[in-house]
Amino acid sequence: MKKTLLFSLLTATALLVGGCGYSNDGANIVGKSQLISATELFSVASEDMQPYVSQLDPNRPAFGIKAYRVVYRTHDDKGNEVNASGLVTVPIPSQLILEGLKKEGKNFTMSIVSNQHGTIFQDSEAPTTSVITTHKPTKISVLFSALGGFVTVEPDYIGYGASKNLPHPYLLEQSSANSVVDLIKATIKLGDDNSLPLNGQVFLTGYSEGGYVTLAAADEIENHSKDIRLTGVAPMSGPYDLNLTGMGVLSAPNGEIGRPDFIGGIVYSYATYMGVPLNHVVNEQYASKMPTLYDKTKDSGEIIEELTHNINDFFVPTFRQDFLTNPKNPLRAAFVENSVDDYKPTSATKLFYCSGDDVINYQIALKASKVMGVEAIDLDRNSSLSHIECAEPAYKAVLEWFVKLREGEK
16 A cells, blocks of 8 residues: 555544544443343454445445344333343454554544434344344444444334334334433443443434434433433434324325325334224224234335225224314324424434425424424435435435534534
């Protein structure tokens, strides 16, 4: 390697991971560990991670990584103790990276990023299940750990991974928050047990359902788990106001449900955890199918094939009318209670969205930003990106912002 190229790589590395030089003075000390077990799944040397990282940025030297399946204690919305699981990926700095930091007079320490995944229906899509099957790092861990140098935390959520025998509490605030907060605490214990140089910084992000879960976790940390120190929170394209989301679906003028797999999943989740008979909400021909459709073995396409896009065919007509006109409707009241845009953040928080989103209306992000008093950033000035297409620029923007926050910038 020519000296000029080596120097440019060292400089680029220092810029990317400069914030890794923070001391451990602000490290989180959690009072009660939730960790049950941590099983190493694989480790990959930096040179073997380089091809993955080069696809994202050909000028960045890669970190090696070590991945763990973590099993930990958490609680669902009913207060039941659950053994849940999540993927924890630890960056391993190469000699090149360490030399770059040394040149800047810095030591290598680790910040934590917890990423909350979007809606899935099959257990095979859960982070730990996927990695155990493929023996390959997730795209998220490549981005945040191999490229960014963060410890990447990816909860499976209750209902997947170690708890796949349980119904997934889809868009239920407390279960969502607990699954993240308790995994972060377990990760800190894992770091202590393995003498990892954690620096106390914790970041939260997530897309779609993961955006919702991110705000639920941030609220829980800021108000009830202050032993965790949040540095940055970046939810992306999430259904933060569930009442607004539900009203949008049930009052759609064309009578069409764009994603019946999503809507069916929400109804099934809420009916299950609220103890409401499904056939009081959804017409019997669909209600009777839901336990099988949402048993973690069907993919989105298979679920959609068994449901309907027609609102009147799907919902019991009297229930739909009551939802639209009665604020005390049980499901509507539960949506209000479980909306996550009803607190004022004290941590650095930005909402990212795309105005062309065809699944989650961008007005939800705008409304949340106004209520919460935080910035909402449109990554789609031409309104041309779909919900799925928005994810790539959103994650890139979040990584860039987190790196700045890690270095002490705003």
